[in-house]
Amino acid sequence: xxxxxxxxxxxxxxxxxxxxxxxxxxxxxxxxxxxxxxxxxxxxxxxxxxxxxxxxxxxxxxxxxxxxxxxxxxxxxxxxxxxxxxxxxxxxxxxxxxxxxxxxxxxxxxxxxxxxxxxxxxxxxxxxxxxxxxxxxxxxxxxxxxxxxxxxxxxxxxxxxxxxxxxxxxxxxxxxxxxxxxxxxxxxxxxxxxxxxxxxxxxxxxxxxxxxxxxxx
Numbered sequence: 001x002x003x004x005x006x007x008x009x010x011x012x013x014x015x016x017x018x019x020x021x022x023x024x025x026x027x028x029x030x031x032x033x034x035x036x037x038x039x040x041x042x043x044x045x046x047x048x049x050x051x052x053x054x055x056x057x058x059x060x061x062x063x064x065x066x067x068x069x070x071x072x073x074x075x076x077x078x079x080x081x082x083x084x085x086x087x088x089x090x091x092x093x094x095x096x097x098x099x100x101x102x103x104x105x106x107x108x109x110x111x112x113x114x115x116x117x118x119x120x121x122x123x124x125x126x127x128x129x130x131x132x133x134x135x136x137x138x139x140x141x142x143x144x145x146x147x148x149x150x151x152x153x154x155x156x157x158x159x160x161x162x163x164x165x166x167x168x169x170x171x172x173x174x175x176x177x178x179x180x181x182x183x184x185x186x187x188x189x190x191x192x193x194x195x196x197x198x199x200x201x202x203x204x205x206x207x208x209x210x211x212x213x214x215x216x217x
Contacts, residue, residue, distance in 0.1 A: 003083055006081050007078070008053060015027055020136060021133030021136040021137045022133075027052070030120045031053060033123050034116050034119075037119055037120060037185055037187045038113075040185075043111075043112040048116050052120060054074040055070075055094070058072075058074075071093065071095040072092065074088075074095045094117055098117055098118050100122070100125075100175055100179070109184065115184035115185060116184075116188075119187075123192055126176055126180065126196060126199060127195025127196075127198045131202055135168055137168075145167065146169040146206075147167045147170075150166075150170060152173035153166070172203060177200075
């Protein structure tokens with residue numbers, strides 16, 4: 001069994017049954033998107049596959065806000081599976097830097113493989129799947145679906161973004177609608193164009209239904 005299959009076998013149970021939108025199906029979609037982007041953009045396929053599989057291994061949204069814990073967990077797991085240290089360190093770097101950190105906060109990602117995995121993860125956060133995942137996560141966190149009196153916040157730091165309360169519709173403006181302009185690769189930007197448009201059409205229809213007035217029907 002190769003290393004990628006060993007990682008799959010090791011971690012799959014952790015994500016099964018998740019109801020927040022970060023389940024095993026999400027991991028598999030990110031893996032397939034990353035493989036496709038890598039086939040067009042190049043880079044080390046094994047590194048891309050491992051980082052895609054492990055990108056949510058200890059997500060800050062579920063581990064108490066520890067942004068750099070995921071990389072260590074991924075590194076330790078790979079060493080346990082007898083991966084070479086250099087490879088484990090490269091995966092650690094990607095996992096530690098893959099997350100969105102706020103509208104006004106730049107995310108470091110210097111390697112092609114890291115940019116590919118980050119793009120794959122961001123593509124799965126937008127479009128029809130992204131809409132579904134956003135409402136799943138909002139419900140999981142007990143967030144309101146929408147509050148017309150609450151305005152979106154463009155956060156200036158990861159701490160502000162991670163610790164702020166929001167509602168699900170505001171999250172579109174605080175993150176999802178910003179992602180297509182932050183995709184790294186040409187391949188991902190081509191895929192992201194239609195997914196972004198799907199979200200815009202959804203929001204237009206959402207507001208039409210939310211503001212329904214019998215007098216204007």
